[in-house]
Amino acid sequence: xxxxxRRFLEAAENKQVLGAYMTVCSxxxxxxxxxxxxxxxxxxxxxxxxxxxxxxxxAEGHVDILRLHAxxxxxxxxxxxxxxxxxxxxxxxxxxxxxxxxxxxxxxNSLLKTLEEPPAGVVFILSVRSISGVPPTVASRCAIxxxxxxxxxxxxxxxxxxxDGTQAAILADLSGGFIEEAARINADAALLNRRDDILSLxxxxxxxxxxxxxxxxxxxxxxxxxxxxxxGMMQTYFRDILVYQKTRNDTLVxxxxxxxxxxxxxxxxxxxxxxxxxKVILDTERRFFVAVNFRLTIEKMLFCMLEERNKxxxx
Numbered sequence: 001x002x003x004x005x006r007r008f009l010e011a012a013e014n015k016q017v018l019g020a021y022m023t024v025c026s027x028x029x030x031x032x033x034x035x036x037x038x039x040x041x042x043x044x045x046x047x048x049x050x051x052x053x054x055x056x057x058x059a060e061g062h063v064d065i066l067r068l069h070a071x072x073x074x075x076x077x078x079x080x081x082x083x084x085x086x087x088x089x090x091x092x093x094x095x096x097x098x099x100x101x102x103x104x105x106x107x108x109n110s111l112l113k114t115l116e117e118p119p120a121g122v123v124f125i126l127s128v129r130s131i132s133g134v135p136p137t138v139a140s141r142c143a144i145x146x147x148x149x150x151x152x153x154x155x156x157x158x159x160x161x162x163x164d165g166t167q168a169a170i171l172a173d174l175s176g177g178f179i180e181e182a183a184r185i186n187a188d189a190a191l192l193n194r195r196d197d198i199l200s201l202x203x204x205x206x207x208x209x210x211x212x213x214x215x216x217x218x219x220x221x222x223x224x225x226x227x228x229x230x231x232g233m234m235q236t237y238f239r240d241i242l243v244y245q246k247t248r249n250d251t252l253v254x255x256x257x258x259x260x261x262x263x264x265x266x267x268x269x270x271x272x273x274x275x276x277x278x279k280v281i282l283d284t285e286r287r288f289f290v291a292v293n294f295r296l297t298i299e300k301m302l303f304c305m306l307e308e309r310n311k312x313x314x315x
Contacts, residue, residue, distance in 0.1 A: 002147070004143075008034070008145045012037075012041035012312050013035075013042075013047060015042065019122065019125070020123070022142035022144050023127045024128055024129075024131050028098060028099065028127060032098065035096055035125055042094070066079055066095045067098070068095070068098070070099040072103075073106045076107055076111060080114055081121045084119060092122070095122070096127070097126045097127065098127045099129075100134060102223065103311050108137075109135075115141035115142065126138070150177055153178075155176075156179055160182075167186075169254050169255075173309065174191075189206055194289060197219060203258070205305065234283065235285075236254050239273050240254055240258070242274045269312060272312050273308050280308065281301065283301075
């Protein structure tokens with residue numbers, strides 16, 4: 001845990017918070033988890049246990065917490081009106097803005113004055129992947145909170161969770177290197193089973209001629225609430241094929257439990273095919289940052305991947 005993250009959580013527990021914070025993390029889901037820990041400490045009296053009534057309110061919907069995702073200027077005007085009202089419960093109100101580095105310049109500018117002098121008892125928390133994605137005038141008005149994974153995450157996860165190297169590599173990838181998140185995933189049999197299914201479907205897509213796109217799309221749609229995680233699983237699988245193809249080094253493969261399939265695909269497909277498939281997945285992930293038709297977006301991704309497969313498969 002970084003010093004800035006520790007101070008962030010301690011400030012909430014001591015009820016001595018600043019008016020504006022900015023979490024910086026390459027894994028937005030990890031940042032949100034720490035933001036929720038902050039809010040549970042701030043709005044509760046339990047130190048952020050995660051299970052009491054006040055903590056559950058934070059997680060499921062609290063009357064004094066407003067959550068926005070890459071809001072437009074009009075949404076922020078409504079948020080500022082929310083901030084101007086007195087809290088309904090307790091002494092604080094919080095406005096959480098995820099993907100703040102996706103805001104338009106107009107939206108960012110509408111925040112400047114309020115971030116400089118937030119109303120008493122109001123805390124703004126902006127979450128970004130990179131501080132370079134927001135105007136310096138916005139960043140300078142926030143206390144920066146670096147949310148970073150463990151150094152040498154695989155070793156730390158293997159030691160802490162008492163798992164072997166293969167499982168530690170998988171958990172490090174799925175969790176972004178955060179031990180607490182790795183522990184949660186390790187205990188989530190349903191999520192690990194879903195990973196197995198997605199990797200199997202990804203492999204079948206490479207080899208089964210005439211595979212029904214609808215079958216894969218149905219499965220991804222059944223877990224649409226974690227679509228970013230599912231796309232990440234696909235990215236890692238195809239990344240492993242590309243890495244093995246270039247290096248022939250087993251130790252660089254993340255999904256070592258699929259090593260036989262990965263070796264086969266590395267021999268059967270060109271690097272162009274695999275690289276383009278990864279690009280298609282990344283482009284699709286970005287589309288989900290805004291409101292889109294889920295089914296059409298997923299089906300387009302799968303059809304584009306099949307097109308790359310047919311175009312680049314080695315003869």
